[in-house]
Amino acid sequence: xxxxxxxxxxxxxxxxxxxxxxxxxxxxxxxxxxxxxxxxxxxxxxxxxxxxxxxxxxxxxxxxxxxxxxxxxxxxxxxxxxxxxxxxxxxxxxxxxxxxxxxxxxxxxxxxxxxxxxxxxxxxxxxxxxxxxxxxxxxxxxxxxxxxxxxxxxxxxxxxxxxxxxxxxxxxxxxxxxxxxxxxxxxxxxx
Numbered sequence: 001x002x003x004x005x006x007x008x009x010x011x012x013x014x015x016x017x018x019x020x021x022x023x024x025x026x027x028x029x030x031x032x033x034x035x036x037x038x039x040x041x042x043x044x045x046x047x048x049x050x051x052x053x054x055x056x057x058x059x060x061x062x063x064x065x066x067x068x069x070x071x072x073x074x075x076x077x078x079x080x081x082x083x084x085x086x087x088x089x090x091x092x093x094x095x096x097x098x099x100x101x102x103x104x105x106x107x108x109x110x111x112x113x114x115x116x117x118x119x120x121x122x123x124x125x126x127x128x129x130x131x132x133x134x135x136x137x138x139x140x141x142x143x144x145x146x147x148x149x150x151x152x153x154x155x156x157x158x159x160x161x162x163x164x165x166x167x168x169x170x171x172x173x174x175x176x177x178x179x180x181x182x183x184x185x186x187x188x189x190x191x
Contacts, residue, residue, distance in 0.1 A: 015068065033056060152178030
């Protein structure tokens with residue numbers, strides 16, 4: 001299910017009578033955000049349009065609504081953590097049944113981080129752990145660029161749900177760009 005349809009379905013379940021009004025506003029804001037994109041690589045454009053901007057537009061639509069503005073962050077955070085974070089967590093947890101999961105997952109994760117244009121990072125790995133230090137992040141930049149830097153911590157919290165309570169990989173972090181840190185310092189370790 002694409003992000004827009006998923007948001008629409010979630011709105012109908014959570015804010016029922018206000019769902020169509022908010023979704024209409026969210027869709028308009030989303031289209032305006034997408035139309036304003038310039039200078040992005042194909043990978044950045046895809047991530048922005050499929051992942052980041054639908055959620056930014058949801059937040060902005062809720063924030064602009066006189067009835068729901070005071071709950072804008074809480075509602076958007078709820079969607080991101082309970083829907084997106086839990087989906088990602090379930091899919092990662094399902095992969096843990098693969099023999100050698102830690103080795104396979106860590107290699108794939110590190111390869112992606114070394115080659116992606118979605119963030120700038122350094123990586124370090126040891127026998128039973130790997131660290132990713134992100135100093136520039138597309139999610140953080142998008143929240144700032146679209147006038148809602150206060151939303152970025154919700155994106156960070158999705159990571160905590162995604163990687164929390166896995167059986168074969170542990171995850172810690174002491175800071176994120178989105179929460180005012182100098183970097184995002186991911187630490188993964190083999191359990």
